[in-house]
Amino acid sequence: xxxxxxxxxxxxxxxxxxxxxxxxxxxxxxxxxxxxxxxxxxxxxxxxxxxxxxxxxxxxxxxxxxxxxxxxxxxxxxxxxxxxxxxxxxxxxxxxxxxxxxxxxxxxxxxxxxxxxxxxxxxxxxxxxxxxxxxxxxxxxxxxxxxxxxxxxxxxxxxxxxxxxxxxxxxxxxxxxxxxxxxxxxxxxxxxxxxxxxxx
Amino acid sequence: xxxxxxxxxxxxxxxxxxxxxxxxxxxxxxxxxxxxxxxxxxxxxxxxxxxxxxxxxxxxxxxxxxxxxxxxxxxxxxxxxxxxxxxxxxxxxxxxxxxxxxxxxxxxxxxxxxxxxxxxxxxxxxxxxxxxxxxxxxxxxxxxxxxxxxxxxx
Amino acid sequence: xxxxxxxxxxxxxxxxxxxxxxxxxxxxxxxxxxxxxxxxxxxxxxxxxxxxxxxxxxxxxxxxxxxxxxxxxxxxxxxxxxxxxxxxxxxxxxxxxxxxxxxxxxxxxxxxxxxxxxxxxxxxxxxxxxxxxxxxxxxxxxxxxxxxxxxxxxxxxxxxxxxxxxxxxxxxxxxxxxxxxxxxxxxxxxxxxxxxxxxxxxxxxxxxxxxxxxxxxxxxxxxxxxxxxxxxxxxxxxxxxxxxxxxxxxxxxxxxxxxxxxxxxxxxxxxxxxxxxxxxxxxxxxxxxxxxxxxxxxxxxxxxxxxxxxxxxxxxxxxxxxxxxxxxxxxxxxxxxxxxxxxxxxxxxxxxxxxxxxxxxxxxxxxxxxxxxxxxxxxxxxxxxxxxxxxxxxxxxxxxxxxx
Ligand SMILES: Nc1nc2c(ncn2[C@@H]2O[C@H](COP(=O)(O)OP(=O)(O)O)[C@@H](O)[C@H]2O)c(=O)[nH]1
Ligand SMILES: [Mg+2]
Numbered sequence: 013x014x015x016x017x018x019x020x021x022x023x024x025x026x027x028x029x030x031x032x033x034x035x036x037x038x039x040x041x042x043x044x045x046x047x048x049x050x051x052x053x054x055x056x057x058x059x060x061x062x063x064x065x066x067x068x069x070x071x072x073x074x075x076x077x078x079x080x081x082x083x084x085x086x087x088x089x090x091x092x093x094x095x096x097x098x099x100x101x102x103x104x105x106x107x108x109x110x111x112x113x114x115x116x117x118x119x120x121x122x123x124x125x126x127x128x129x130x131x132x133x134x135x136x137x138x139x140x141x142x143x144x145x146x147x148x149x150x151x152x153x154x155x156x157x158x159x160x161x162x163x164x165x166x167x168x169x170x171x172x173x174x175x176x177x178x179x180x181x182x183x184x185x186x187x188x189x190x191x192x193x194x195x196x197x198x199x200x201x202x203x204x205x206x207x208x209x210x211x212x
Numbered sequence: 213x214x215x216x217x218x219x220x221x222x223x224x225x226x227x228x229x230x231x232x233x234x235x236x237x238x239x240x241x242x243x244x245x246x247x248x249x250x251x252x253x254x255x256x257x258x259x260x261x262x263x264x265x266x267x268x269x270x271x272x273x274x275x276x277x278x279x280x281x282x283x284x285x286x287x288x289x290x291x292x293x294x295x296x297x298x299x300x301x302x303x304x305x306x307x308x309x310x311x312x313x314x315x316x317x318x319x320x321x322x323x324x325x326x327x328x329x330x331x332x333x334x335x336x337x338x339x340x341x342x343x344x345x346x347x348x349x350x351x352x353x354x355x356x357x358x359x360x361x362x363x364x365x366x
Numbered sequence: 367x368x369x370x371x372x373x374x375x376x377x378x379x380x381x382x383x384x385x386x387x388x389x390x391x392x393x394x395x396x397x398x399x400x401x402x403x404x405x406x407x408x409x410x411x412x413x414x415x416x417x418x419x420x421x422x423x424x425x426x427x428x429x430x431x432x433x434x435x436x437x438x439x440x441x442x443x444x445x446x447x448x449x450x451x452x453x454x455x456x457x458x459x460x461x462x463x464x465x466x467x468x469x470x471x472x473x474x475x476x477x478x479x480x481x482x483x484x485x486x487x488x489x490x491x492x493x494x495x496x497x498x499x500x501x502x503x504x505x506x507x508x509x510x511x512x513x514x515x516x517x518x519x520x521x522x523x524x525x526x527x528x529x530x531x532x533x534x535x536x537x538x539x540x541x542x543x544x545x546x547x548x549x550x551x552x553x554x555x556x557x558x559x560x561x562x563x564x565x566x567x568x569x570x571x572x573x574x575x576x577x578x579x580x581x582x583x584x585x586x587x588x589x590x591x592x593x594x595x596x597x598x599x600x601x602x603x604x605x606x607x608x609x610x611x612x613x614x615x616x617x618x619x620x621x622x623x624x625x626x627x628x629x630x631x632x633x634x635x636x637x638x639x640x641x642x643x644x645x646x647x648x649x650x651x652x653x654x655x656x657x658x659x660x661x662x663x664x665x666x667x668x669x670x671x672x673x674x675x676x677x678x679x680x681x682x683x684x685x686x687x688x689x690x691x692x693x694x695x696x697x698x699x700x701x702x703x704x705x706x707x708x709x710x711x712x713x714x715x716x717x718x719x720x721x722x723x724x725x726x727x728x729x730x731x732x733x734x735x736x737x738x739x740x741x742x743x744x745x746x747x748x749x750x751x752x753x754x755x756x757x758x759x760x761x762x763x764x765x766x767x768x769x770x
Contacts, residue, residue, distance in 0.1 A: 118374050146385075
C-alpha cells in the first residue's frame with residue numbers, strides 16, 4: 013500500500029454530468045470524452061498532473077449518485093474507491109444542484125478518505141442567481157472547497173494548488189459546526205479566508 | 213407599448229396560419245394524383261414521402277405551435293412555443309436550402325467536377341418550397357422575440 | 367459510524383441551507399425550451415423536426431455533395447480505368463484481388479481491394495460518418511439526447527425498457543461499439559442483456575447507413591422501418607421471456623448548453639481518426655478475404671449449401687452468402703457487395719435487413735465479449751432465432767404484398 017506514496021492518486025468523483033471529465037481534461041490535459049448527458053463516462057480514464065514538484069495520478073471515475081451502486085457504472089466507481097484506499101478524493105459538485113452532490117460527498121467523507129471539493133458550474137450558478145458560499149462550506153465541511161468553471165478553466169489552477177491541502181473530514185465535527193459550535197480548529201478552518209473562486 | 217405588441221401577435225398568427233395551410237397543401241398534393249403544383253413562386257408537393265409528408269408535417273406542427281403561442285407570446289409559455297414553432301419551420305427551410313447548395317456545387321453529368329457560377333446561382337431561382345418562402349418571416353419573428361426578451365421589450 | 371440515508375439527507379439539507387442562497391431569477395430561454403421539448407405534445411413534433419434535419423443533412427452532404435457529386439466521378443471516371451489499365455496482366459490472381467473485375471464500369475462492381483476498398487472507405491463511408499458524427503456530437507453536447515430518451519420512454523415502456531435505455535440505442539446509430547459499453551448505465555442484467563441484443567440486431571451504424579443511402583437510396587426507408595419494427599417486436603418478446611427485474615430508470619435531464627466548438631472538433635476528430643485507423647483496414651482485409659474465398663470456391667460451395675434456406679426461406683439469391691460472410695468484418699462492405707448481385711428491389715430490402723441483423727460486426731462482437739462473455743452465448747442463440755424468424759417473416763410480408 014505504501015509503495016505509491018511518491019505519487020498520490022486523486023479520484024475525481026461526483027454525480028453524472030457535473031463536469032468531472034471537463035475538469036479532468038483541464039487538470040491533466042488528457043482527452044476524456046465530455047458530453048452533455050449523464051452516463052458519458054462509464055469507464056476509467058487516467059491522467060497525470062505535475063504541480064510544484066508534486067506528481068499526481070488523476071483518475072476520472074464514472075459518475076455516481078450514491079456509493080450503494082445501482083448500475084454497472086456505479087459499481088465501477090465503488091470498485092475504484094475500494095482499490096485505492098490511500099487516494100485523495102476530489103468531490104465535484106454542480107453549484108446549481110449542490111444537494112444531490114452533497115449526498116455522495118458525505119458518503120465519501122464517511123469512509124474517511126482525505127477530500128477536497130470542487131464546486132463546478134459556477135458560471136451557470138451565477139446566471140441563475142444561485143449563490144454558493146464557498147468559504148462557509150469549507151468551514152462547515154472542514155475540507156477545502158474551490159469554486160471552478162471547467163469550460164473556461166476558471167479556478168482550475170487554484171484547485172490544483174489546493175489538492176495538497178485535502179483533509180479527512182469528521183462527521184461529528186461537521187454536525188457540531190452546523191449547530192453553531194466551533195470544535196477543534198481544523199487545519200483548513202484556518203485558511204478559510206483564502207477560499208472562494210476569486211483567488212486564483 | 214400596446215399597439216406594436218398586438219401587431220407582432222397578429223403577424224405571428226398569420227405566419228403560423230400560412231405554415232399550417234402550406235404544409236397541409238403539400239401533404240394533400242403528395243397524396244393526390246399530381247406530382248407537384250406551382251403557385252407563383254411556390255412549389256407545392258411532390259413525390260418524395262420524406263420531404264413532402266414528413267417535412268410538411270413538421271411545418272404544420274410549427275405553424276400550430278406559432279398559433280398556439282401567438283396570443284401570449286410575451287409571456288413565458290407562449291414565448292417558448294412561438295420560438296419552437298419558428299425553429300421547426302426554420303429547420304425545414306434551412307435543410308431545403310442546404311440541400312440545394314449541396315446538390316449544385318458539383319456539376320451534373322459530364323466530365324466537369326464543379327458547377328459553373330451561373331449554374332450554381334441559377335439553381336436558386338424560384339419556385340421555392342413553402343418552408344423556404346416562410347423562412348424569412350419566421351426568422352424575423354424569432355430574432356425579434358429573442359432580442360425583445362433579452363432586453364425585456366414589451 | 368454509518369449514517370442511514372435519512373440522516374445523511376438531513377445533514378445535506380442543513381449544509382445546503384447554510385451555504386446556498388437562491389436569488390430570484392427568470393427562466394432562461396434554454397429552460398423554457400428545455401421544458402417544451404420534453405412534454406409529449408410539443409416534444410414529439412420537435413423530435414420529428416430534429417430527425418428530419420438529421421437525415422436531410424446527412425443525405426445532402428454525404429450523398430448529393432460528396433459521394434454523388436465528386437467521389438463517383440473521381441473513382442469511376444478516373445481511378446478505376448487507370449487501375450484497370452495500369453495493373454499488369456488481367457486474369458491473374460493478384461489482378462483479381464487488387465483490381466477485381468477487368469470489365470467493371472463502377473467501383474461497386476469491380477470489387478478489388480484497391481478499387482472498391484478505397485471507394486467504399488473514402489468515397490462513401492468517410493463522408494457519411496463525418497457528418498453523422500458531427501450531428502451526433504451536437505445532439506450529445508446540446509443536451510437533446512436525454513430529452514429524446516424521455517420522449518421515447520412511453521414507447522419503450524411497452525417493450526420493457528425504460529427511458530434511459532434508448533441512449534445506448536441512439537449512440538449505436540453512430541457506432542455500435544461505444545453503445546455496447548454505454549449499456550452499463552442500465553441497472554439490471556436483464557435490461558443490459560435486452561439492450562445489447564437489440565443493439566446488435568436492429569441498430570445499423572453510421573457507416574452502414576451511409577452505404578445504404580448509396581446502394582438503396584429509394585428503399586432505405588423500408589429497411590429502417592423493418593429494423594424499427596423488429597426492435598419493438600423483439601424487444602417486447604424478450605422482455606416477456608427473459609427472467610429478472612426491470613426497475614424504473616430515472617432520467618436526469620441536463621439543461622441545454624451551447625456545444626463548445628473546441629469540444630465538438632476534438633470529438634469529431636477522435637472519432638474520424640478511429641474510423642481511419644480501425645475501420646479502413648478492416649474494409650480492405652474484408653475484400654481480400656472474400657475474394658480469396660471466392661477464388662478457392664468456398665463461397666460457391668457455401669452458396670449451394672445454403673441455397674434452400676436463402677432462396678426458399680428468405681427469398682433472396684443464394685449469392686448473398688458472400689456479403690453475409692463479409693458482414694462479419696464490416697457491414698458497410700457487405701452492403702456495398704450486395705450492389706453487385708442482380709436482384710429485385712424487395713429482395714434487396716430483405717438482404718440489407720438480413721445483413722443488419724444477422725451478426726454484429728467483429729468490433730462490436732469483441733466489445734460484447736468484454737462486457738459479458740456468458741451473456742454473449744445467450745445473445746447469439748437469440749440472434750440465430752431472430753434471424754431465422756424475422757427473415758422468413760419479411761419474405762412472407764413480401765409474398766402477401768405481391769412483391770416477392
Ligand atoms: N457552463 C458550464 N458547463 C460545464 C462546466 N463544466 C462542464 N460543463 C458541461 O457540462 C457537461 C458535462 O460535462 P462532463 O465533463 O461530461 O461531466 P461528467 O459526466 O461529470 O464527466 C458538458 O456539456 C460540459 O461542457 C462548467 O463549469 N460550466
Ligand atoms: Mg465524464
